[in-house]
Amino acid sequence: MAMAMAHQHRESSSDSINRHLDAGKYVRYTGEQVEALERVYAECPKPSSLRRQQLIRDCPILSNIEPKQINVWFQNRRCQEKQRKEASRLQTVNRKMTVMNKLLMEENDRLQKQVSQLVCENGFMRQQLHTVC
């Protein structure tokens, strides 16, 4: 019945490569492509349009990507870095604060004890002065 039909093989003719070749708009770039782009990004996160065109020319791996897409890639890449950087900044600040907090509490404790000690000695001496006079 319907259940049996359901398990017939569905025509999955959408290989990622075919998708790219026909009218499919959305493509994942290959590991190599991303790697190449990342290498450029590391040196220059904001390449000029000239630089981008050069990139496409020199790098055969990227030749099937449109200049506009390259531009979008860099925009998205910058955005991503910004977000990650902010997140990790907050994390770092957080960690440091935690450590600082701990140290302060320890110091606080130490001072508390010191105060008690001194107060104690103080009282003792005060008493001795009284008995002497």
Add this chain to the structure above:
Amino acid sequence: MAMAMAHQHRESSSDSINRHLDAGKYVRYTGEQVEALERVYAECPKPSSLRRQQLIRDCPILSNIEPKQINVWFQNRRCQEKQRKEASRLQTVNRKMTVMNKLLMEENDRLQKQVSQLVCENGFMRQQLHTVC
């Protein structure tokens, strides 16, 4: 049973039918649409596929959106909330830590002064005891 339903729906509205419908690709949903979706989201961030279909039926504003798109909307919405929540959590923790830190430093300061004071008194009395004996 739920599976069977899902498959039936899959069969009835086959891929080929959907193809030409998503010819006009990327659309921003209107304020009203988003508002309606948000209202549902507030109560149920993860509606079942049945619930989503209901939603489309009851809500004329959403009738021109495909079930799949509704699903995508909820997925993206959940993702967004998660990110925002995490970010604001970190901010909050940070603020609290800052306050805590400040208080601790003040307390520390106070204790420092108290210690100096006590040490001073202490030295003085020690001297007095010496002169007396």
Add this chain to the structure above:
DNA sequence: CCCTAATGAGGCGTAATGAG
């Protein structure tokens, strides 16, 4: 630039199916 819609990859749970 920013926000967000759309897509692909990969993981998880489970119903269907086949082998023993």
Add this chain to the structure above:
DNA sequence: CTCATTACGCCTCATTAGGG
């Protein structure tokens, strides 16, 4: 029957891409 496999649906996550 049980156990392993597998195909499917749904989810998250990261990524690509469209428009304001």
